[in-house]
Amino acid sequence: MGVAVRRAGEGDREVLARLLDQAFQDDPVSRWVFPDAEHRRRTHPLLMGAFLDLVLDEGYVDVTEDGSACALWLSVPAEAHEEDEDGPAQLREAVDPENERVELIGRLTAEIHPAGRAHEYLWLIAVAPERQGEGLGTALIEHVLERCDREHLPAYLEASSSRSRVLYERLGFTVGDPLDLPSGPSMWPMWREPLRG
Template structure:
């Protein structure tokens, strides 16, 4: 199947979030923040969460890329622009009710603790941050993740900027290394995961 990578339209946020929810359904860090509940449709719940997370960043301060075949979204990557984000507080506050509905109070507090740990590991130099990337089960093994990375990193390189992410698995780290990221320090404090920071300096 022919796959095209491009910027997502606003009406595709939910479709991109659905792909991310499928990709992260078994993620140990996410399971620590928002454990599954009996009888729930976990992918639907996580889809609401990812949609709220994307919309919690102002449109001018994010890049949501999608991989599509026909009119079907099969991959998504959510990037945040270098800080500071003008209007970021307003965008985040607008999504708080949905985040609380999905996470609950306890899950929200766990998520804040998780974000603080992640933020402490981020470099001081301004950078694009890859918050989430995922591919649907039907499209895995076809290089979609690499296509999404190349699309975004071309944009980053044209602007002469740095890029940063965290990775929890050796397989993913091999992919990121092929695209110019180097291993940084492990991020501690998680019970079921061992994410590693990864940095890609600006191309000069």
């Protein structure tokens, strides 16, 4: 029983933004960025929509055929251009101007992102809460990892929960030193070398 995966387009934006919001509302990092539950309920969808727009513009989004799971990927070249210094500040201004954590999370993850080797970067992966545990996330990730292995490309991500970290370890990612958010949870940078076939 395979999972059908297709490339998402602009016509999928509304459904995928809602999916990302639902999947990450209670994520430890989302709760840290938006500690007040009511504010998070109102503002978190804007952040997820901004992330989705960026990846639809600069990367690619894979989605299961039924729309219950999606993965946001960026292809990072070896000679990656310098990070947009203003990007995190612009994101904060667009999403939640009074919330410095919106900007801080972008700056901190940019600081730990590996440089010097081309790789595929899994920015976010979301599975509808009622469909979690069915292997949809694994299928989406393996869809890209198979290509990474063929093309001898590593892959990178930051795990935002211990549950997701375990999944990624099962898929061959190794854990780096944690990023401890100020007065908040940890994130784990994870790297996967391509398998030699």
